[in-house]
Amino acid sequence: MQAITLSSMGIVFVPILIVSLVAVIIGFLKKNLSNSIYRILIALWSFWIFYYLIPAMILQNAGLTAQLSMVANSSFSAWMKLYTLSFANFLYSVxxxxxxxIVMYPFVYIISPFISVVILIFYIGRKNITQVSLWADFKVKPSQFLAKEEKEMLKMFLALLPFSIYLLTTIIQIMQIPEDPLTLGRTTLGWFLEIYLMYLLAFIISFHLLASVRVYFQNKFIGERIRDTAFRTILIVSIILSTLSLYSYIIQNPETLYLLLFFSSYYIMTAIIFIMLFRFFEPASAYILVKIISLIKDFRAHKDFFKTLPIAIVLGVVLGVAVLGYYYLIVIPISIQITPSRLLTDILLFSNPRVDDIIYADLILGLSNFWLYFDYGIVVIGALFFIRKYKTKPLHILIPVYIFRELVSLYFPPGKHYWITSVFSLALLGDEYVLFPRFALLEIDFGFLEQNYLVKSVVESFLLVFDAVGLFGSIIILSIIGYLHMKDVVQVTAKGEARLKRILGWMHRPNGGALQLRENTYVIPIIKSKEEIELTEEEQKLYDFVKSEIPKVSEVKEKSLLPPEEIPNLLKNLWTKHVFSFLEEDVYFEIPLTRLVGLYVVMKDGRGVYSKSFGKVEVGSELVSGMLSAITSFVKETTRSSDYLRLIDHGDIVLLIEYGTYVFVALLAERETPEIRMRLKGFLKEFEQRYGDKLIDWTGDLREFTDCDEIVKNYFERPVI
Incomplete structure (x- = not known):
């Protein structure tokens, strides 16, 4: 077995280190992009390590000997050829x-909303689906919420690893599948890794989406409850049962250990990349779920969706012709000249390719992938142009585009399928052996499916769905991501007396072209105070009304107490003065506000420290602190539980409790929500940071906490849902 020398390390790591250095510099110079850049960089490193390096190490340890691909003198040109190989490998890696x-994760995010709807119907019934409300955030979801969601997802992925490996071993046993690439030169389960993991991710995301869009039903946010229950059940089953079964299988079949390691490395890589890119894709999937539920609740309200359908079909035809022309004029002529199919046999796992052939193959195969992404780019850019031009949505232009995609595939019928892995090769430069990884291809063998018609039907169904959704799903997801990031697509939240409403849509800004006022257009104030600009008396009245209501144009005419015939001109005048903007609704949410009753801070020994009432009825802090101490002690004594009591649910009122180092805080509220719990934790943390020194030896003087109202204001003055 050849060792990895310092020269080998240089060959392997130089390209990605250069790219990482450039990314870090850009992130340092562009602070607003740094988080996104670092996430993509972590994802790329994960792919490079788990897909490019580790498989080669596993196969080498399993007995695959590195073959000699280059013999030359230790000259500058020879070393440059190896570094050229390294950069060609890295290009193919990217x-x-x-x-x-671009291809795989959009499949996850396009099918998961449909699974979410099925799950929701299962929990609440088909007839009740029209009674649910939603509260999604497409633009400014707090980073602490995102971090918590990512943490929960990562826990799920890691917990499901033993279950996934157990499923793999079960398939091998039941189907008697031969899986030994070292002997056969092909793989049977390469397809299983990708397809299975994509469906698994879709299943997990479908539960997460119900919590993400805050599904609200019968005065409760049931989305969080459905997700938490499902995740908790999966964790218990996967960790306990699958781990024991997997251990037993490895003891009986030690020769398959390397295959399980290979699967595990691919699984971990997929999970890390998925988590790193989760923030970019999740809003698009949530948007689709919102649209599906809105369509189910009121199909007639979406009739405007079809007004631009003729233009969409024409655009789809144009884009389809563009894709066909791109293939006929560019891809086919180049493909004929370079004949990439000939190269596949040169880089198979058990051949002995020269370094020149490896470089050539990496460049050709890498560029062929980029050609495919360019194909996607043509359609996505066309979709975004259509969205911006006609202030519409990206969904319905894709049917004709998909038809043309199928026409293109008729000219390129599928050939053999290959699974891409990596192996080690050797170069002898003078007296020095240089070990380096390279990509290699394993032919995927579907022959075992012919033995069982039922299994064949199931597998082909999963593969068919994956292939059919491919381009279609990618363009939808990527177009929605582009749509949600457009400057003129904004999200506005407004507070009413007892409800909170949120609108996502197109903003008609001043100097943004001609203004066409529609009755269902929302009027949005864009200045903080009317003193910022000189207004007439009528304009001031209109400004005051709009600021408090965020109304539609029709509501302004009905409720503003101004002459209806003057309102259009007043609105346009205030628009040109940069006082108002107008919002064309795409998505509308309305949710009842959560009523807060009281906040109580209590020492661990039961003494009341601070209390704040949010309503007309005040509850004595001594009564609450005594009750909490008694209940907590009772629960711990009777159940012998080491955990603390965190919630008391009394139907129409709940008591939320959080514990710190010196005190615990209790909040009486109408219901528990993740947002309220997060604010309560934040309040407790800041309270102990500010008063920690006083709490250590507190004498009972309540005057020491009189300025605590500032902390309460920061956390609980804003509307709570």
Whole structure:
């Protein structure tokens, strides 16, 4: 077995280190992009390590000997050829890596909303689906919420690893599948890794989406409850049962250990990349779920969706012709000249390719992937142009585009399928052996499916769905991501007396072209105070009304107490003065506000420290602190539980409790929500940071906490849902 020398390390790591250095510099110079850049960089490193390096190490340890691909003198040109190989490998790595966000993950995010709807109907019944409300955030979801969601997802992925490996071993046993690439030169389960993991991710995301869009039913946010229950059940079953069964299988079949390691490395890589890119894709999937539920609740309200359908079909035809022309004029002529199919046999796992052939193959295969992404780019850019031009949505232009995609595929019928892995090769430069990884291809063998018609039907169904949704799903997801990031697509939240409403839509800004006022257009104030600009008396009245209501144009005419015939001109005048903007609704949410009753801070020994009432009825802090101490002690004594009591649910009122180092805080509220719990934790943390020194030896003087109202104001003055 050849060792990895310092020269080998240089060959392997130089390209990605250079790219990482450039990314870090850009992130340092562009602070607003740094988080996104670092996430993509972590995802790329994960792919490079788990897909490019580790498989080669596993196969080498399993007995695959590195073959000699180059013999030359230790000259500058010879070393440059190896570094050229390294950069060609890295180019191909990037091309393969991009398949995850461009091709594979969009499949996850396009089918998971439909699974979410099925799950929701299962929990609440088909007839009740029209009674649910939603509260999604497409623009400014707090980073602490995102971090918590990512943490929960990562826990799920890691917990499901033993279950996934157990499922793999079960398939091998039941189907008697031969899986030994070292002997056979092909793989049977390469397809299983990708397809299975994509469906698994879709299943997990479908539960997460119900919590993400805050599904609200019968005065409760049931989305969080459904997700938490499902995740908790999966964790218990996967960790306990699957781990024991997997251990037993490895003891009986030690020769398959390397295969399980290979699967595990691919699984971990997929999970890390998925988590790193989760923030970019999740809003698009949530948007689709919102649209599906809105369509189910009121189909007639979406009739405007079809007004631009003729233009969409024409655009789809144009884009389809553009894709066909791109293939006929560019791809086919180049393909004929370079004949990439000939190269596949040169880089198979058990051949002995020269370094020149490896470089050539990496460049050709990498560029062919980039050609595919360019194909996607043509359609996505066309979709975004259509969205911006006609202030519409990206969904319905894709049917004709998909038809043309199928026409293109008729000219390129599928051939053999290959699974891409990596192996080690050797170069002898003078007296020095240089070990380096390279990509290699394993032919995927579907022959075992012919033995069982039922299994064949199931597998082909999953593969058919994956292939059919491919381009279609990618363009939808990527177009929605582009749509949600457009400057003129904004999200506005407004507070009423007892409800909170949120609108996502197109903003008609001043100097943004001609203004066409529609009755269902929302009027949005864009200045903080009317003193910022000189207004007439009528304009001031209109400004005061709009600021408090965020109304539609029709509501302004009905409720503003101004002459209806003057309102259009007043609105346009205030628009040109940069006082108002107008919002064309795409998505509308309305949710009842949560009523807060009282906040109580209590020492661990039961003494009341601070209390704040949010309503007309005040509850004595001594009564609450005594009750909490008694209940907590009772629960711990009777159940012998080491955990603390965190919630008391009394139907129409709940008591939320959080514990710190010196005190615990209790909040009486109408219901528990993740947002209220997060604010309560934040309040407790800041309270102990400010008063920690006083709490250590507190004498009972309540005057020491009189300025605590500032902390309460920061956390609980804003509307709570």
């Amino acid at each position: 091309a393969l890596f991009l398949a995850f966000p």
